[in-house]
Amino acid sequence: MDERARRDLALLNSIAEDEHLTQRTLSSKLGIALGLTNIYLKRFVHKGYMKCVSVQPNRLSYLLTPKGIAEKARLTYEFWEYSLHLYHGVRQHLRTVLGELVARGAERVAIYGTGEAAELAYLSLKELGLEPVAVFDRQADRAFLGMPVRALCEESAVQYEAMIMATLENPERLIAELISQGVAEDRLVTLRPPNDQSPELEDRSHGPSRGRTDGSS
Numbered sequence: 001m002d003e004r005a006r007r008d009l010a011l012l013n014s015i016a017e018d019e020h021l022t023q024r025t026l027s028s029k030l031g032i033a034l035g036l037t038n039i040y041l042k043r044f045v046h047k048g049y050m051k052c053v054s055v056q057p058n059r060l061s062y063l064l065t066p067k068g069i070a071e072k073a074r075l076t077y078e079f080w081e082y083s084l085h086l087y088h089g090v091r092q093h094l095r096t097v098l099g100e101l102v103a104r105g106a107e108r109v110a111i112y113g114t115g116e117a118a119e120l121a122y123l124s125l126k127e128l129g130l131e132p133v134a135v136f137d138r139q140a141d142r143a144f145l146g147m148p149v150r151a152l153c154e155e156s157a158v159q160y161e162a163m164i165m166a167t168l169e170n171p172e173r174l175i176a177e178l179i180s181q182g183v184a185e186d187r188l189v190t191l192r193p194p195n196d197q198s199p200e201l202e203d204r205s206h207g208p209s210r211g212r213t214d215g216s217s
Helices: 003-017 023-030 034-047 066-103 116-127 152-157 172-180
Strands: 050-056 059-064 109-112 134-136 147-150 162-165
Touching (some): 003 023, 023 034, 034 050, 034 066, 147 152
Parallel strands (some): 109 134, 109 162
């Protein structure tokens, strides 16, 4: 599912949830420029996905048409089909990588991130009979699946052989960030293999993978 299709779905969902959204609010919600939001809305009206209704002076309401509802359903199905394919690939990759670590006796694994991708990493660990030794994130002082979330500055106090970077986005920036804060590059495990060219899923969490470690502590 490409970026444009995901954005179309996000816009259709937003209109379905609140037909009184202003263009400015919609722009902020989608994270795109106001002018681009206006272009998207005009395109959807032109395609017959929605119609504009004047509810008061200088105020429009956007209503999904039957054609728009059908398009939202089609894109939702496409999104979930893509998501299931991606998540299956991630779990298969993690089972392979983590299984190799366990075979070498390296069983202490940490997770960086606390979103849906981190839940996927946690489930993959559980399938191998492992519990994460620590969970790190930019925002600490809270809990994730019953475990305290720690700041990365505490990383040196934790014994671990690998750290799963729980992000479905391109990981290069996060890799650089973690290395700059003292995490050894050969301990980093990403969620997808290096040759995975699938577009990223918007993951509401903290992606292609180096996926190999040497098991050193």
